[in-house]
Amino acid sequence: MLTDEQVQELYAYCNRKGIHYYDVQVEIVDHMANAIEAKMQADPSMEFKKALEEVHVSFGSFGLKEIVRSKSIYMRKSYKQMRRKLLWSYFTFPKVALTILLILLVTTYQQFSVSANMLMYGLSAMGLVFLYMFISQELLNKKIRKQHRQKLLMTDPQYFDFGFFYLIFFIQIGSRSLNEGLFGVLGKENTTLLEYYLFSGLFILYSIFWLVRKEMINTVHRKAMEQYPAAFAK
């Protein structure tokens, strides 16, 4: 059995070879440690460093890189699937019906005894709730990032890349393109109305994407903390 120092040396070896993700290192270190132990058992006079050199030859630098590359590809695929699943869960009957009901309530508010001011306050409150959710999630993400003692491939931000950029992108589509393109065809009033619906739709979509991202980050981090407790600070 290898000593703690020797195991740490194997982790350092992985880092030197450009394998910085702890979840990949764990597998490689265990494999190498087993191979080294077998070599040292077969020839007790063999030193650890000599055995490591021999094992390194069998792995090869390209082999190590290939492991990270393939893991990254399959992880991206699995997260894509997870995202799709979560996304569809927002398009179930009760959720879609509730959204349509809310839209109808807002658009037909004049028929109820609700003043424009009240509606404005209601929408502002909703906006504040959204803002609170957004800030709390960002704070949570920051906290999670700080908890990482080791870099993990499974929680790498590249897989959850859905941020502020898309919000700006959606707003741009909603406000500019239609206003200029369809102004002459539909007339100013109709264009404004269409723009209003389009903007609302895009905002709802953005919110759904954002909620999906939040759910994904939470699920993946929970799983990572369960699987690799040593990668997180207590």
Add this chain to the structure above:
Amino acid sequence: MPKNKDIIASISQLLKYISHRFTDPPEKTKKVVIPKKIRYLCTFLYFYGMNKSALYKGCLEPIILQLLKDNGRMYGYQITQKARELTKGHLDITEGALYPLLHRLEEEGILETEIESVGNRMRKYYALTKAGKKQSIQSLNELQSFLNNLSLIFQPKTA
């Protein structure tokens, strides 16, 4: 088997042809017909010279699924050793081939993983999921039909 004289003559013909390709313009070169025997010999030498593991490469997935089916959960190094032990050292699964495959099977939901602390290091175990058990039967059937087809080519009388 072709005679040595034939081989030497064909190789010299081949070299002549290659050298012509580099020195003369293509339209002036004469077409050299390589005898059938030599072509078969070249094919045989190509496959003989090839790493034996390359022949196993396409069968890695059913091999791993079968090993996991027989042994329950296993870790990477254990899989390579078991394969080597069962084939008496003929099948040497490289790390660069094993782990990408295991990661793909994990992503496809065929394998599930468990991480445990063993002494002073962590170990990742792989096991078949329910879908994986079905897949292992299917891949074994596919492999069987592949072997049958191969035997039809290589041993047409006995198959």
